[in-house]
Amino acid sequence: MSELERMLSARREESSPTLLMGILNVTPDSFYDGGEYDTSARALERAREMVENGADLLDVGGESTRPGAEPVALEEEKDRIIPVVESIDTELSVPVSVDTTKPEVAAAALDAGADMINDISGLENPDLRSVVAGAGCPVCIMHMQGTPRTMQENPRYDDVVRDVAAYLRRQADRAIEAGIDREKIILDPGIGFGKSLEHNRKLLNSVGELRDRGFLVLVGHSRKSFIGEVLGNDVSDRLAATLGVSVELLHQDVDLLRVHDVREHADVARITEWMRTSEDHDG
Numbered sequence: 001m002s003e004l005e006r007m008l009s010a011r012r013e014e015s016s017p018t019l020l021m022g023i024l025n026v027t028p029d030s031f032y033d034g035g036e037y038d039t040s041a042r043a044l045e046r047a048r049e050m051v052e053n054g055a056d057l058l059d060v061g062g063e064s065t066r067p068g069a070e071p072v073a074l075e076e077e078k079d080r081i082i083p084v085v086e087s088i089d090t091e092l093s094v095p096v097s098v099d100t101t102k103p104e105v106a107a108a109a110l111d112a113g114a115d116m117i118n119d120i121s122g123l124e125n126p127d128l129r130s131v132v133a134g135a136g137c138p139v140c141i142m143h144m145q146g147t148p149r150t151m152q153e154n155p156r157y158d159d160v161v162r163d164v165a166a167y168l169r170r171q172a173d174r175a176i177e178a179g180i181d182r183e184k185i186i187l188d189p190g191i192g193f194g195k196s197l198e199h200n201r202k203l204l205n206s207v208g209e210l211r212d213r214g215f216l217v218l219v220g221h222s223r224k225s226f227i228g229e230v231l232g233n234d235v236s237d238r239l240a241a242t243l244g245v246s247v248e249l250l251h252q253d254v255d256l257l258r259v260h261d262v263r264e265h266a267d268v269a270r271i272t273e274w275m276r277t278s279e280d281h282d283g
């Protein structure tokens with residue numbers, strides 16, 4: 001069992017606190033950290049900083065999925081991701097997830113030492129399911145309506161929580177049929193991926209419904225544009241609101257939080273955990 005699988009299993013047994021996944025985008029155009037970590041040396045430095053600040057795992061991405069983003073070619077995405085995965089694997093002892101929709105990138109990343117695949121396209125691609133099943137690694141299945149280029153145009157649902165939960169369960173079943181262990185599946189409602197403000201709010205209040213049937217739940221809300229829509233602020237000013245949403249998610253016992261600001265989240269997670277712990281006596 002890998003270190004990451006041990007962490008997920010402890011989480012499933014509720015014997016460990018919420019896991020913090022630090023975001024490391026090695027892209028020129030991500031909505032918050034784009035262009036910051038576009039050399040392997042800078043990416044490694046950032047990875048080390050996040051680990052020192054309390055990240056339980058890192059999520060390396062080579063393709064921005066912000067609304068309106070254009071797809072990245074296969075070789076370009078590999079060139080961005082693989083050297084970073086290799087250097088984290090050699091230099092740091094932290095599990096690495098790779099945020100990709102492409103089976104070829106996933107396979108190369110797993111060969112280079114990655115421990116998990118994070119697929120924003122819901123594990124729809126049967127080739128990606130085979131790569132994950134073959135590697136026997138954990139996988140995050142995220143819900144998205146449409147594609148990044150068009151997803152915010154006019155998102156519609158009958159009942160957003162029911163529809164997203166049903167989709168994720170269906171995709172989890174397909175993953176299991178393809179040979180992926182059910183304990184290795186993590187589900188994610190995909191905040192901001194084909195969702196209106198109200199859709200995001202309902203999903204952020206529904207961790208329990210998504211966890212139904214025992215799958216772990218990951219939420220990625222960090223600094224996203226719904227916060228800007230509510231507060232009218234820029235992405236650089238969204239830390240406090242991100243932390244406020246995280247507290248709500250921690251109260252719902254979310255299993256993994258995907259965040260840019262690891263140090264602040266480590267403090268919030270610890271103090272929230274402390275608030276929930278009760279001593280038997282007042283002594």
Ligand code: HH2
Pocket residue numbers: 023025027029030031032061063064065066099118119120140142188190191218219220221258
């Ligand atoms: N959000 C983003 C990217 N990947 N993966 C999961 N599982 N859940 C998410 O909510 C999620 C994700 C978008 O955020 P970010 O990586 O910060 O920006 P960009 O897509 O512009 O690189």
